[in-house]
Amino acid sequence: MIKIDVTELIFAAKKENDLSWQAIADAAGMSVVWTTSACLGMNSCSSEVADKLVEFLGLPAETKSVLMEYPTKEWDKSVPQDPLVYRLYEVVGVYGDTLKEVIQEKFGDGIMSAIDFSMDVQKEENPKGDRVILTLNGKFLPYSAW
Amino acid sequence: MIKIDVTELIFAAKKENDLSWQAIADAAGMSVVWTTSACLGMNSCSSEVADKLVEFLGLPAETKSVLMEYPTKEWDKSVPQDPLVYRLYEVVGVYGDTLKEVIQEKFGDGIMSAIDFSMDVQKEENPKGDRVILTLNGKFLPYSAW
Amino acid sequence: MIKIDVTELIFAAKKENDLSWQAIADAAGMSVVWTTSACLGMNSCSSEVADKLVEFLGLPAETKSVLMEYPTKEWDKSVPQDPLVYRLYEVVGVYGDTLKEVIQEKFGDGIMSAIDFSMDVQKEENPKGDRVILTLNGKFLPYSAW
Amino acid sequence: MIKIDVTELIFAAKKENDLSWQAIADAAGMSVVWTTSACLGMNSCSSEVADKLVEFLGLPAETKSVLMEYPTKEWDKSVPQDPLVYRLYEVVGVYGDTLKEVIQEKFGDGIMSAIDFSMDVQKEENPKGDRVILTLNGKFLPYSAW
Amino acid sequence: MIKIDVTELIFAAKKENDLSWQAIADAAGMSVVWTTSACLGMNSCSSEVADKLVEFLGLPAETKSVLMEYPTKEWDKSVPQDPLVYRLYEVVGVYGDTLKEVIQEKFGDGIMSAIDFSMDVQKEENPKGDRVILTLNGKFLPYSAW
Amino acid sequence: MIKIDVTELIFAAKKENDLSWQAIADAAGMSVVWTTSACLGMNSCSSEVADKLVEFLGLPAETKSVLMEYPTKEWDKSVPQDPLVYRLYEVVGVYGDTLKEVIQEKFGDGIMSAIDFSMDVQKEENPKGDRVILTLNGKFLPYSAW
Amino acid sequence: MIKIDVTELIFAAKKENDLSWQAIADAAGMSVVWTTSACLGMNSCSSEVADKLVEFLGLPAETKSVLMEYPTKEWDKSVPQDPLVYRLYEVVGVYGDTLKEVIQEKFGDGIMSAIDFSMDVQKEENPKGDRVILTLNGKFLPYSAW
């Protein structure tokens, strides 16, 4: 049993019990973005979180250790195609150099970590059309000199 | 004279006068992310904003119409390499499917627009290391059926 | 059961009952282009449309929820090869810059949405050879400045 | 002098005289899409059309023969990046198989020509946001058997 | 049952009965190149041709409709590797610009159709080594102006 | 001076003197396809042919040795884009496996040479539209076993 | 049964009987390089050689015709990765232009055939480390002019 098998079991349990990712995250005691990524096999759970997911979703016991495994984080399409994901890629393409200028002006020579990192999605209601508010929060890492 | 020429003039003026992107943005009356992107040739200025940039930076008069031109938004590397930009690409790769699940659970079948869109960078001071807070704000666009 | 399984069931039902996409679309109460795309797994059905498709095509009951799932819109060949699809790609390649000039002259700086979007195919009879009339109808989205 | 040189002269004349592509097309007696594509070097002009363009835009005499040359129709990015052009590519990716089904159901086994072909852009005013109406008109070509 | 299944049945029947493609083509009443391509799933048969193939090769009855289906014409390797096919690709690479010059000098601005098209292979006996004579015959399609 | 420089001189002489490739080939005493390819820098001339080209086109004397140099035969686009050249590529893609079957049935295990090779273009007048007849003639090379 | 199946049977027989490729080649009466390539499905056997292989390796009778089939010569990685194969690719990259200069200086404008071709591997014992002696022997093919 590997992570993709557990993901399929989670999708099945989610559909059968008509659960939302938010509800699963609440049961896990973690944020919805992180919990979803762990369920999709892109993050590893602590023992406690794995226990909660297994219990809440009614997963077989052997899924616990798989949820705790350290994932290999890979993706299929080096240029994504699904329109939702592509738009994020397009933002990185169009604004990448801009963000480099602005972040390094504020922080110095370095990067925003994608490891010591969290992310959040909020819905902002708006009469002209609701808006997605996506917040990335990463530690600034200055380049070493030696 | 095309946009890349104006960008070079802006970099020269910025260096000579020791200006920050924030100061340029304040002079333009726009946000620092948008202003920087316009200076890098990735957005078009209104007549008013172009006037302010030309005046504040002491650019030649003929740069105004170039700043107002509609840009062709293209980038060199379909998979970015500079570590700051790559980390953003990695986030899209690792969390793309997660964001699709979470956004579509909150909003229905559709996408976050990269056109009716804004972005902001903030610095969060933190004793363990300052953090970059990057906020994307895009209109939700539901898929049509017809 | 995932979308590709439903697509196969639809192809089988279509062949067995000698149905056209037009007939399926009429039963669904939607256009032929949209209905075909939903049957191919590239759009999600409302509950009502899914009911109509399941009934008209005699599909198993569990296909309904699959028809309603939000699809991941991806394609195999980043440069298409089948001649019918390639010719459309060639049109985008040859006329892409032209369309950018003409659309932005008429509308300002922005794009034609591929989300708030519909498409239609008509046959124009012509003694020199019938013609395909393909109409794309997308909302104009102006770029934000902020 | 090659086509790209003539395109630059046309852009300069267009800017200096504050002309629209529509006005240039009217002077040439051709549609705006075709005229723009010829000015961008993607189609060849007849002698008459070349004369009209040279005269209306005040181009040097030697541009006439360049406008009449048969172009090599190539594009830089096999997957386009500018958002306006990418959205068209996305439509081809998402709806390519659908169009193959629908066109071949209506016409038989064959393709829509990209050579015996025309295209038109219209603006549809709409209180919810204007719409781009893009019409492709290509001869149906049935596959030979021999 | 899809086209690849029928192709496998045809290869099996061809081997069992020690048939040549020429013999199969003669039975179908079509040329050897076209018939082979249809058997490989790259062209669609008329009802009459499909009947003849089914009968001559002793195929199951349900193969008839599959032979009549409109194929998706795709290939695995965008740059071919098998030496026989690569040499043809090399000819296109080495002589592509030459053919553009020569064909457009003879015919005007346009292309040779790959749809209204036929192809033939002949063997020319030669004491220094036999020669392959490959003839492509495509309708000239002039570019539209509109 | 390298081959591309000579090609540009030839294009200039051809335009100035309003010559066709056929006329240049007749002067060289070679076929139009081969002569054009040599003028485009894709084949090397014998001393005699180089003399004739230099004289007929009024080229500078130092072009002779360049025409005689052995070319590096390379092309820009591994998948061609110009429609005339792409259609030939498409033929190789669609019919590659077919040609392998048919040629090897007629000749045995081996290939058609692209080196001991010639090519011809003819125009077939036809009331339904003239046709391009393209003939490739290559020596069959059987695979060695040792 | 296709060539890959026969290759697997050969590997199994080779392992079970602890045979070397050299021993298999000796039984086939052919060189070790050619025999190995035929066993790996990259060359076709004559009837006699196929008989010898089937007998020596104790293969099922139906493998004979598969060994005699004309292979499709394709490989997985357009840039190889296994270090042994990559080093050969690197030699072609580093010395490709050099070999073109040297071979064409000795032979004239043309190529070394990869079809009318053989190859040999020898071991040269050497106190500083044994050496691999790899010899390629291909017919020189001069380019045609016509």
Next chain:
Amino acid sequence: MIKIDVTELIFAAKKENDLSWQAIADAAGMSVVWTTSACLGMNSCSSEVADKLVEFLGLPAETKSVLMEYPTKEWDKSVPQDPLVYRLYEVVGVYGDTLKEVIQEKFGDGIMSAIDFSMDVQKEENPKGDRVILTLNGKFLPYSAW
């Protein structure tokens, strides 16, 4: 002055003095393959060899140190296109796995070095067509275990 500049000077001197690579190699006291590769910028000369090349070819004095620089060995086309070079690539593709089997059977687990390596080209006269004999000689390097 960098290596490409020296290469151009060498080509000019070679042409002006009508020298062969063999003559240049004889003057350098090295093999023709290695000498040509050093002249093309793909190997570094010892001080003695550089002196001989500079003197024999009448190069400017400052070329000596450039000839002695350690080159960056890179090539343009990851899949080569010139037919002479492509055939070598094809040999690596078709026979790569075979060579891995044969070399490792003779030597054990390891590779043939492309660094402790030499290469030779010979011409074998043959009434059926002369043959190119290309010999690669590389040290066998066994994989370490630790």
Next chain:
Amino acid sequence: MIKIDVTELIFAAKKENDLSWQAIADAAGMSVVWTTSACLGMNSCSSEVADKLVEFLGLPAETKSVLMEYPTKEWDKSVPQDPLVYRLYEVVGVYGDTLKEVIQEKFGDGIMSAIDFSMDVQKEENPKGDRVILTLNGKFLPYSAW
């Protein structure tokens, strides 16, 4: 049974017995990096090491010969995506030219072998965050001249 099957058996045994790679390496009498690579199918074991692994992990007897087979060393992603592996790739990209300068300054024209090579991973405890110390140890190979 091939190497991937043995790798799966090893992962299963490792999990069932809660073993670390370090413990497996100690049992094999080899380093942890090399042992892990051999278990992942990227190196071949000597007979003695294979015996120890089979015994310690309780593997089936037929795995021994598979562990001893010479591997084909290939990897899936030419640009790696998992963040841990990508960071190493990034180091090669950012510091590749630097290492070439520094190594060749210290050693002369040549390379660091990846075959006569070993590697080690150590953990350096550090109050600001532990550090990974990765040591590569490869024989310097000078380029031949001949």
Next chain:
Amino acid sequence: MIKIDVTELIFAAKKENDLSWQAIADAAGMSVVWTTSACLGMNSCSSEVADKLVEFLGLPAETKSVLMEYPTKEWDKSVPQDPLVYRLYEVVGVYGDTLKEVIQEKFGDGIMSAIDFSMDVQKEENPKGDRVILTLNGKFLPYSAW
């Protein structure tokens, strides 16, 4: 003046004064690897280091600010070709999964930073051939959960 210009000036000064990278590093008071990378434009200098480099190498005054600019870290070849750099890439390919297993076993789920990072090259004299000792030292960054 941009970083590549400064790099060229440094190479010229280094050659003219016959300096080693080690000597330049000693003058800068930094390690040889880091100093070389900064001279190649892949790291930014502090004001003090830039002053020392400018003085020691006799660079023009305006190079100081360029040495202090934050670089865009990009490289030409996504798969490197120069043998010295390729071998490092090969190590990442062959041992990437191994390093992931070993590092994460020692440290937990996370990565080795390429930003909070240093690197060293040492020469180990060895009668069988000197060895390159390359040490990478990066902070371990555990993945966040939130």
